[in-house]
Amino acid sequence: MTVRETCLAAKAAVSAIAYSGEDEKNAMLAAAADALTANTDVIIAANREDLLVFSRGEQLRDRLMLTDERIAAIAEGLRQLAALACPVGEVLEKTTRADGLQIERVRVPFGVVGIIYEARPNVTADAIGLCIKSGNAVVLRGSADAFRTNRMIVQIMKEAIARAGFDAGFIQLLEDCSREGAREFMRQKGVLDVLIPRGSASLIRSTLENATVPVIETGTGNCHIYIERSARLQTVLSVVLNAKTQRPSVCNACESLVIDRAFAQEHLGELIAALKERGVEVVGDKESRALCADISAATEEDFYTEFLALKLSVKIVENGAEAIAFINKHSTGHSEAILTENEELAERFLREVDSACVYVNASTRFTDGFEFGFGAEMGISTQKLHARGPMGLRELTSYKYLIRGSGQIRT
Amino acid sequence: MTVRETCLAAKAAVSAIAYSGEDEKNAMLAAAADALTANTDVIIAANREDLLVFSRGEQLRDRLMLTDERIAAIAEGLRQLAALACPVGEVLEKTTRADGLQIERVRVPFGVVGIIYEARPNVTADAIGLCIKSGNAVVLRGSADAFRTNRMIVQIMKEAIARAGFDAGFIQLLEDCSREGAREFMRQKGVLDVLIPRGSASLIRSTLENATVPVIETGTGNCHIYIERSARLQTVLSVVLNAKTQRPSVCNACESLVIDRAFAQEHLGELIAALKERGVEVVGDKESRALCADISAATEEDFYTEFLALKLSVKIVENGAEAIAFINKHSTGHSEAILTENEELAERFLREVDSACVYVNASTRFTDGFEFGFGAEMGISTQKLHARGPMGLRELTSYKYLIRGSGQIRT
Numbered sequence: 005m006t007v008r009e010t011c012l013a014a015k016a017a018v019s020a021i022a023y024s025g026e027d028e029k030n031a032m033l034a035a036a037a038d039a040l041t042a043n044t045d046v047i048i049a050a051n052r053e054d055l056l057v058f059s060r061g062e063q064l065r066d067r068l069m070l071t072d073e074r075i076a077a078i079a080e081g082l083r084q085l086a087a088l089a090c091p092v093g094e095v096l097e098k099t100t101r102a103d104g105l106q107i108e109r110v111r112v113p114f115g116v117v118g119i120i121y122e123a124r125p126n127v128t129a130d131a132i133g134l135c136i137k138s139g140n141a142v143v144l145r146g147s148a149d150a151f152r153t154n155r156m157i158v159q160i161m162k163e164a165i166a167r168a169g170f171d172a173g174f175i176q177l178l179e180d181c182s183r184e185g186a187r188e189f190m191r192q193k194g195v196l197d198v199l200i201p202r203g204s205a206s207l208i209r210s211t212l213e214n215a216t217v218p219v220i221e222t223g224t225g226n227c228h229i230y231i232e233r234s235a236r237l238q239t240v241l242s243v244v245l246n247a248k249t250q251r252p253s254v255c256n257a258c259e260s261l262v263i264d265r266a267f268a269q270e271h272l273g274e275l276i277a278a279l280k281e282r283g284v285e286v287v288g289d290k291e292s293r294a295l296c297a298d299i300s301a302a303t304e305e306d307f308y309t310e311f312l313a314l315k316l317s318v319k320i321v322e323n324g325a326e327a328i329a330f331i332n333k334h335s336t337g338h339s340e341a342i343l344t345e346n347e348e349l350a351e352r353f354l355r356e357v358d359s360a361c362v363y364v365n366a367s368t369r370f371t372d373g374f375e376f377g378f379g380a381e382m383g384i385s386t387q388k389l390h391a392r393g394p395m396g397l398r399e400l401t402s403y404k405y406l407i408r409g410s411g412q413i414r415t
Numbered sequence: 416m417t418v419r420e421t422c423l424a425a426k427a428a429v430s431a432i433a434y435s436g437e438d439e440k441n442a443m444l445a446a447a448a449d450a451l452t453a454n455t456d457v458i459i460a461a462n463r464e465d466l467l468v469f470s471r472g473e474q475l476r477d478r479l480m481l482t483d484e485r486i487a488a489i490a491e492g493l494r495q496l497a498a499l500a501c502p503v504g505e506v507l508e509k510t511t512r513a514d515g516l517q518i519e520r521v522r523v524p525f526g527v528v529g530i531i532y533e534a535r536p537n538v539t540a541d542a543i544g545l546c547i548k549s550g551n552a553v554v555l556r557g558s559a560d561a562f563r564t565n566r567m568i569v570q571i572m573k574e575a576i577a578r579a580g581f582d583a584g585f586i587q588l589l590e591d592c593s594r595e596g597a598r599e600f601m602r603q604k605g606v607l608d609v610l611i612p613r614g615s616a617s618l619i620r621s622t623l624e625n626a627t628v629p630v631i632e633t634g635t636g637n638c639h640i641y642i643e644r645s646a647r648l649q650t651v652l653s654v655v656l657n658a659k660t661q662r663p664s665v666c667n668a669c670e671s672l673v674i675d676r677a678f679a680q681e682h683l684g685e686l687i688a689a690l691k692e693r694g695v696e697v698v699g700d701k702e703s704r705a706l707c708a709d710i711s712a713a714t715e716e717d718f719y720t721e722f723l724a725l726k727l728s729v730k731i732v733e734n735g736a737e738a739i740a741f742i743n744k745h746s747t748g749h750s751e752a753i754l755t756e757n758e759e760l761a762e763r764f765l766r767e768v769d770s771a772c773v774y775v776n777a778s779t780r781f782t783d784g785f786e787f788g789f790g791a792e793m794g795i796s797t798q799k800l801h802a803r804g805p806m807g808l809r810e811l812t813s814y815k816y817l818i819r820g821s822g823q824i825r826t
Contacts, residue, residue: 023766099788105777107787114799115769193623197799212604212627218800219629239822246824354817355434358526366516366820375825376518376816377510388525388608388813389629390801402799405787406765409777411650413657414786 007188010176011195014141015116017173022113022139024170030086032136032165037082039164040129040157044075050156051125058123058149063253068123068150078126081380082133088379091398092139106408111401113139115197118189120211122203123149128157132175134382138400141174143196145189148181190215197402202383205310220391220399222383225255225338226310227368230327230353232344233266239365240271240343241278247341247367249282253312255384256339256371260307260317262327263292268320272296279316288318295320307334324349328356335359337386339368360386360393418599421587422606425552426527428584433503433524433550435581441497443547443576448493450575451540451568455486461567462536469534469560474664479534479561489537492791493544499790502809503550517819522812524550526608529600531622533614534560539568543586545793549811552585554607556600559592601626608813613794616721631802631810633794636666636749637721638779641738641764642686643755644677650776651682651754652689657778658752660693664723666795667750667782671718671728673738674703679731683707690727699729706731718745735760739767746770748797750779771797771804 005013024032040047051070058065094111101107117140119131128144135142146154154177162172178185190199193216201211205224212219229247231240247258263272272295276286280298287302299318306317321327331340341363342353350364361371371394373381378396385391391399416424435443451458462481469476505522512518528551530542539555546553557565565588573583589596601610604627612622616635623630640658642651658669674683683706687697691709698713710729717728732738735753742751752774753764761775772782782805784792789807796802802810 019767101786101788105781216623218632218798220800221629236822242822242824250825350819354819356430359815361816361818363818364820366818366823367825369825370516370818370823371816375512377512387629389631392813393816402803404770405772405782405804407772407774407777407781408761408765409775411647411653412777412781413653414661414778414780 005179007178007180007185008192008195010178011116011118011143011189011192014143014174014176015195017171018115018141020171021136021141021174022115024139026090028170029090029136029139031168032170033082033086033133035164035168036129036132036161037079039160040075040079040082043160044072047075047153047156047160048072051153053152054150060123060149064123068125068153070125070153074126078129081130085133085137085380088137088397090137090139091401096403103412104410105412108406108408109403110406111403114400114402116141116143116195117400118143118145118192118196118199118217120145120186120189120199120201120203120207121147122207123147125150125153125157127202128154128177129161130380131382132158132161134380134397134400135175137380138397140400141176143176143178143189145178145186146181151181186210187214190217193217200383220383220385220395221387222385222395223255224310224336224386225257225371225384226259226308226334226336227256227338228260228262228331228335228340229258229368230262230324230331230340230342231264231267232324232327232342232346232349233264234345235267235343236345237271237274240275243341243343243365243367244275245278245282247369248279248284248316249314250369252314254369255310256369257312258316258341258368259309259311260319260334262319262321262330264327265291265320265322268292268295283314285315286318287315289320291320292318310336324352328353332356332358338384339363339371341366341368360384416590418589418591418596419603419606421589422527422529422554422600422603425554425585425587426606428582429526429552431582432547432552432585433526435550437501439581440501440547440550442579443581444493444497444544446575446579447540447543447547447572448490450571451486451490451493454571455483458486458564458567458571459483461563464563465561471534471560475534479536479564481536481564485537489540492541496544496548496791499548499808501548501550502812507814514823515821516823519817519819520814521817522814525811525813527552527554527606528811529554529556529603529607529610529628531556531597531600531610531612531614531618532558533618534558536561536564536568538613539565539588540572541791542793543569543572545791545808545811546586548791549808551811552587554587554589554600556589556597557592562592597621598625601628604628611794631794631796631800631806632798633796633806634666634749635721635747635797636668636782636795637670637719637745637747638667638749639671639673639742639746639751640669640779641673641735641742641751641753642675642678643735643738643753643757643760644675645756646678646754647756648682648685651686654752654754654776654778655686656689656693658780659690659695659727660725661778661780663725666721667779668723669727669752669779670720670722671730671745673730673732673741675738676702676731676733679703679706694725696726697729698726700731702731703729721747735763739764743767743769749795750774750782752777752779771795
């Protein structure tokens with residue numbers, strides 16, 4: 005099927021999922037989860053084929069690779085979705101006008117959600133599960149590098165859903181994994197209701213450049229921690245090490261420290277030593293290098309970079325105003341934190357830092373649908389339209405107005 | 416100033432409006448309203464200059480023209496905004512995790528809103544007013560045809576705001592009204608937070624094609640009324656005439672009738688006669704023409720067209736399922752109505768018609784921010800992302816998460 009045909013097939017089956025009840029959706033999720041577990045061997049066999057020709061380096065290879073445990077975790081994720089409440093149908097507002105017209109605002113699914121992502125086959129099953137539970141049809145465009153794995157996962161899930169007695173046509177995987185195919189996918193205006201790119205900064209840039217479908221931008225996190233002069237050293241060491249080193253390859257990891265001069269003069273050496281000990285490479289501005297020999301020179305580019313690795317940039321500032329301006333200039337609007345005992349400045353930081361999640365005295369690593377209590381996550385939105393921060397089931401819905409009358413006309 | 420410089424100037428002044436209190440915003444609105452009234456003569460003089468070289472036809476000319484009464488109405492609109500509650504700062508949710516981390520979701524302004532519109536100078540003042548009240552900086556890109564009028568309105572409003580003691584830099588009008596300038600405007604990613612096109616289908620298409628900034632699509636309304644067999648003739652006549660003829664040039668006017676065969680066989684002649692009497696030209700499918708000689712042949716294109724004039728298309732269907740499918744295929748997702756006494760079918764129509772506003776037994780003309788009780792309106796969204804239907808102050812806001820801790824780290 006062509007890209008357009010695949011998208012139209014999903015749209016034609018929208019009603020199969022949009023009007024399904026809670027029990028039906030949960031039955032689909034359970035059937036799909038059981039089938040993935042039962043077919044672990046064939047999924048791993050398909051994944052081996054993808055891995056055999058994969059040559060993009062160890063870190064990406066690890067994201068592509070599936071194991072028994074990983075497939076079990078994917079299936080468990082689908083089962084957990086069944087336990088969440090579906091937000092569809094929620095009445096958000098209800099008013100009756102003087103003329104008796106009843107206006108109701110009701111939460112509805114988007115319709116057809118497009119997902120474009122890289123060689124991470126777990127996203128395939130997660131995205132299908134989230135779309136089932138939120139009542140959306142879904143068209144998946146994975147990477148060519150993971151095509152055999154994705155095709156197998158989708159086939160197993162769809163067959164299980166069909167065997168359970170449902171029309172599984174609302175789940176579609178693009179067969180065309182070319183760049184031209186991706187561009188065509190991004191332009192299915194009127195068929196796709198929303199497009200969610202999940203992956204690298206370059207994937208997101210290309211999506212914004214080409215899409216005519218409304219996009220939710222996700223994931224790029226050049227996250228900052230501002231260490232204000234009154235911060236407690238113990239909190240600083242604990243939060244910075246957590247935010248930088250607990251899982252450096254994820255979008256909510258810290259990439260840049262902004263430090264008050266007064267704090268740096270006293271504690272920079274100790275902080276950098278602790279980071280070095282955990283294997284972190286530190287680059288910094290001229291002033292930080294004058295204070296600490298273990299810091300090498302940062303380029304201007306470094307301050308805009310999401311390293312996703314054990315690397316960190318350091319910038320020394322005079323005060324909160326300078327810190328906030330620096331962060332708003334360089335950040336991607338994902339997550340930023342202030343470490344301080346100055347409550348007034350903390351509140352100013354919360355107000356003026358223009359990011360999805362702004363923290364006082366806590367690690368940026370908490371920006372996550374599960375940590376926020378959503379039970380599931382489709383990604384972290386870094387735009388301001390529609391959804392900001394972690395996106396759960398609610399963020400995969402729209403609303404519409406239902407207006408009931410008895411012949412009212414406008415005068 | 417170049418397009419980029421103008422947008423950056425607005426962004427640089429974001430804090431002047433984003434952190435203003437209710438009283439300050441209301442003082443700005445009052446000062447601007449008073450200044451517009453006091454300067455009616457110079458606005459009309461600037462408008463005359465625009466009109467002198469305008470040559471795009473009478474209907475558009477009327478939209479461009481300002482009079483004493485129209486300027487008074489614009490000023491009154493600004494004063495009414497002051498009476499509305501500003502949604503910024505509303506706490507949408509608040510949770511405390513087991514580890515004591517407090518997560519708060521708070522409504523915030525977008526930041527910088529871009530508006531691109533046609534030769535309707537009232538939009539200039541309305542958009543500025545809505546952005547003041549919702550705490551947003553605004554960059555306006557009006558039509559070259561209205562440039563002198565827009566420049567005068569913006570200058571008067573900014574000077575009044577500055578005289579009242581505020582920084583008016585958060586209001587910016589693009590000087591470059593070229594097509595290239597418009598394209599550059601649509602690509603101010605990272606400076607504009609959202610772009611709202613207000614105007615014709617072609618303006619909206621060009622915006623979707625070129626923009627890298629998130630867009631809220633507005634306004635195109637190919638609105639349908641479905642007359643089901645059980646509908647009361649009196650309701651049909653009253654609602655259809657209202658929806659089609661009360662103000663045919665607006666987006667919530669009815670453009671297409673979908674009629675059950677059983678109803679058409681009995682009442683089509685009477686309905687069409689009533690429309691003809693009001694000057695409505697009716698085009699229809701073959702079956703409708705066989706039933707009524709006053710209907711001329713519709714092209715396939717007609718069924719996709721928002722006439723914005725005293726013209727209407729007619730399609731005969733067998734039943735509700737066929738009507739819903741026809742509407743979902745041809746509609747622009749704005750407003751659709753069913754006229755029926757069959758409650759079950761009415762509920763099915765509400766559920767399955769995929770439009771922002773779906774009506775039972777009422778005129779589509781109610782789709783309007785004022786009629787819905789928002790007190791003001793920035794346009795009608797026909798997309799599903801972020802806002803759907805009439806957009807008031809609330810729809811001009813985003814949210815962010817504020818997280819307060821005491822050293823929490825992720826384990």
